[in-house]
Amino acid sequence: MASDLLSIAASGTRAARSALDITAQNIANASTEGYVRRSVQLSEVSASSGVLRPGDVSLSGVRVSGITRNADAVRQAEVRRTGSDLARANTDLAALKSTENAIEKAGVYEAIVGFEASLLQLSNNPTDPSLRAAAVAGAQTMADKFNIAADSLEAVGDGLRFDAAAKVEEANTIGSDLGRINLQLARTGENSSDRATLLDQRDLLLTKLSDIADVSTQFASNGTVTVRLGGSTGAVFVEGSASASLSVAEAADGTINFAVNGQAVTPTGGSLAGSAQALSYVAETRTRLDALADGIAATVNDAQSQGAALDGSDGQPLFTGMGAAGMSLAFTNGSLLATAPAGSDPSSRDASNLTDLRSALETGGAASGANALLFDISSRVSSRQTTQEALASIATAASESLKQQAGVDLDDEAANLLRFQLAFQASGRAMQVANDIFDTLLNIR
Template sequence: MSSNLLSIGASGARAAQVALDVTSQNIANASTAGYVRRSTELAEVAATGYFGTIKDVSLSGVRVAKVVRNADAFRQAEVRRTGSDTARASSEVDGLTNISNALEQANTYTAITTFQAALQKLKENPTDSSLRASVIESARTMVDTFQIAGQELDAVGNGLQSSVKDGISQVNTLAGELARTNLRLTRAADASSDQTALLDQRDQLLSQLSQYANLGTTFASDGSVAVTIGGTSGPSLVTGGASVPVTATFDATAGTVTFDAGGTPLSLSGGSLAGQQAALTKLAQIHGDLNTLAGDIVTTVNHAQSTGVDLAGAPGANLLTGSDTTTIALATSNGSKIATAPATAGPGSRDTANLDAMRAALATTNPAGRMDGILFDISSTVASRTVTRDALKTISDSASTSLSAEAGVDLNTEAVNLVRFQQAFQASGKVMQVATTLFDTLLNIR
């Protein structure tokens, strides 16, 4: 009896010691990113042959069945999916906000209305040199704001492209590391501390990858994972110990970007790369609209100039040059070159028929209204995407909280476990002490 008590007590002490070690590991890693709480599963130990009868069962203590990672695969997948959606929305809003700020700060709308107001003021006295100079200066300000807006939009595009390149580099680095983790998982012993640490690393790498792109995952029995990028139907990114490089191709003319994985075209719907791609597409549209508006203003003003004569009675020459935000410029700084009079008028004419025609043409082209439309387009897009981002963030936060409640370390719970397993260890020691005392007592009987 006493020998059985010794083995039972010893098994209890060993099991309690392992449980204490696991609890201590949880406490030590309470703030470690990606760490998943462990717990011990205990099982009884049974032996046959008690009292010489093999049909009888003699209970012989306890053993540690396995160390369990308290992570739910479904909740982890939800955190990756919702986090990927939030990352896409956030990066898109950031890009769109920068576009909106670039246009607002250029003050192009104000410059256009000021130019049109200067033309209207010139009608009051078409031969006044100060009024003509005012038109020239307002035209100079207008073309400058178009150039500034174009340059600022180019800067936003360069920033987005740099972010895309960095994201692609991160994806390839993380995919390579995940492939190496897969190899190590295939060699790790089942339920070993090495395997659980590798599983934590695997999940953390997947979480980081999902911030850049939406993923599809298939887990093997050994813990390794096969990953597709762009969803479950997308091209393979990681298979076993091999990863496929992801590349980005920029359209030099439009400024948009496309992706591929190992040469296979890639369509992303989640992650920061998808948001930056959407922002670049919107930037290309806004920049194109602004270029078209700048070109139309140049064409409208110069056409009106060509149908009249200037203050000296000479045929009207171009007031503006260029065809987009990059090339638009003032062709002359001489206010007397403004063709306010019709072609039949002589020098110094106060006839404003051609000026009226220019103002009417500009009213038809409607540069102020179109610029206002461009500003409204980007501002309304920012507003709607912000609402979407906030909603997605609420969903992702909820998923993260749910996963943390299961996989995260609760120090209060671990403190209780420390006391519980310590008492179990002491109790098992007491069992061994009692067994030793009984055995010694029996031996000392005379």
């Protein structure tokens, strides 16, 4: 015959041993990040019958034809997509909460209400030095609160820009690593253990990159991947062994822009998209805060210019500077508050100019403007929280689906250990039987 029991049994022991090795590898890496379950790919080995002996039974056992990764490209792509959306939402939500804290804890609204209350008390006795001092102190507190809010917003923006720069650096490192893996994959044999390890590393890096920015991938038959940032029409980031350079630039308003080798890209997913989105809202909030501060300052200064101070002199501007960050007091002497109409005698108790100021502040919506700003931020935080929770559920479901398909189940592996062990022992027993038959044939006289 073209084959014999001994060679068949020997091939069985080799195949069973390889299967046991792979099972042990799966068990050892059950908790390894990015590891995809392996299985041995077996194929039958058969030989042709002899030329002059067509009736021979031609069997030659089994061989290990390769190592298979239990990976699903569709599920992996879904994990990258949902993870990218969740990373964007997480970054955006965290920044919005920081923005809310910056405005709320600064106490701008309370300071405006306090300033208006001090003006109301002063109108009851406009010549009282203590009430004038309290009004100036209220104005000082309000200016300080605007300064604090502006500084806090700037800190939020600085943090977002710092994190974005760190993520850009991380993305460039991942791009270089993907280029190196592409080169190794092109040189590695198909269905080998080394290729499986490289593919695990490739997929893990793609998942990490998708958490930074949305990626579009195109896989070649040898396992190499071409990566674009910013969707399927975005700039090529990795192709073959070459990787491009991702960069970030800050605009005049504090927002950020990205480019790949000088080509502008606009991520729609990942933490970079969340940072860019959040910085746009921080800039919008700062603009509204500046407008509120400038509006109050202009209203007060206009009223001052139309009134007379306690000594009868023309009223002078109370506030100087531009925006919330630059708002400050021009004087701290309460007697300079122009509570009386222009041309009034010194120590006039006519508070009609002060009444006009209070009316102008109310009409201009000083306090209501601060309250509306807080309400808008809180509403956006609430909306983003709902979106983030929904995206987290979707991402978790996608991750669990991939884990069930590609992850290591220790119960299954324990069963495989027993199955392949029995196969190994059975093949060994077959080899023993073949040896006994051979000895018997030799001992025939």
